[in-house]
Amino acid sequence: MRLTLTHHADGVVTPDDGTRVVYDVAGNQAYFGAASIAGPALVWELHAGSPTPQALLSAEVALDPDDEWLVRCDRIDFPPGGIAHRHTHPGPGIRCQLFGELTVETGGRSGTYGPLAAWFETGPDPVYAVATDAGDSAFVRVMLLPRQWEGRRTIRYLDPADEDKPKLQRATVFFDRPIEI
Numbered sequence: 514m515r516l517t518l519t520h521h522a523d524g525v526v527t528p529d530d531g532t533r534v535v536y537d538v539a540g541n542q543a544y545f546g547a548a549s550i551a552g553p554a555l556v557w558e559l560h561a562g563s564p565t566p567q568a569l570l571s572a573e574v575a576l577d578p579d580d581e582w583l584v585r586c587d588r589i590d591f592p593p594g595g596i597a598h599r600h601t602h603p604g605p606g607i608r609c610q611l612f613g614e615l616t617v618e619t620g621g622r623s624g625t626y627g628p629l630a631a632w633f634e635t636g637p638d639p640v641y642a643v644a645t646d647a648g649d650s651a652f653v654r655v656m657l658l659p660r661q662w663e664g665r666r667t668i669r670y671l672d673p674a675d676e677d678k679p680k681l682q683r684a685t686v687f688f689d690r691p692i693e694i
Contacts, residue, residue, distance in 0.1 A: 514559055514694065516657065517571040518607045518631050521554045532559040532692050534586045534655045538611065543586040543653070543687035555609055557655040559584070559692065570631035574605045574657060578694045581660035585667075587686040590651040591615065591644035595682050598675035602667045604636045606656030613650020617642045626652070639671055644682075663689045 527533055529547035536543045538553040548554075555569075564571035576582055585606075591597075591613070610626040617624055617632060619640040626632060634640055636656075644650045658667065666684075670676045 514561065514574050514576055515564065515571055516574050516605070516607055516655070517558050517560065517565050518569045518609060518655075519556045519558075519565060519567055520569050520629060521550070521556060523553075524551045525549075525554045525556060527556065532584065533557065534584060536586065536653050541588070545584070545586075545688060545690045555653065557586075557607060559657070569609065569629065570607050570633060572605070572607060572633040576657060576694050580694075581691065582694055583658050583660050583663050583689050583691050585656045585658055585662075585686065585689045586653070587656075587684050588651055588653045590649065590683045590685070592681050593644065593648055594646045595644040595650075597640065597642040597668075597682055598678065599639050599641045599671040600668045600675075601639055601671065602634065602636045602656060602658075602669070603662055604656050604658040604667075605634065606636070606654050607631055607633050608652045608654040611651045611653060613648055614645040615642055615650050615652060616645075657692075658689075660691060663691075
């Protein structure tokens with residue numbers, strides 16, 4: 514399966530078929546399936562086949578078809594200098610920076626992401642992220658998760674001491690939706 518993220522600067526209308534998440538950038542709302550957005554929109558689609566040429570990012574994801582899966586769309590906001598200590602998640606996903614800047618270390622690589630920059634996280638690979646000191650920042654993400662994670666927090670800190678540190682980032686979950694693979 515392939516997870517693809519595309520940006521639609523002038524809006525988008527999506528049919529109610531396939532596995533698609535649409536995020537209304539100006540309205541800060543997310544939809545599963547059909548949507549009609551007049552302004553900037555981000556669209557994640559789970560599909561078979563090759564990458565979409567105009568994609569911001571496309572990643573191959575291995576999902577066991579015998580397991581039950583869900584798609585989660587959420588937004589993570591950081592204050593200036595906010596840190597997400599080394600952690601993992603139970604499933605893969607594509608993130609897209611909305612505003613501000615975030616430096617992410619994962620899989621032996623480090624990247625700094627500004628508005629409309631996207632990156633992929635595998636889930637089990639450790640991630641460490643630091644927001645810029647220059648102002649607030651936020652990203653929106655779509656993750657594919659085993660069904661047992663529905664409604665549950667997915668971040669797992671690698672150092673148990675980090676669990677007790679103040680969490681300056683804030684997650685807003687738009688939805689968890691079961692999907693067929």
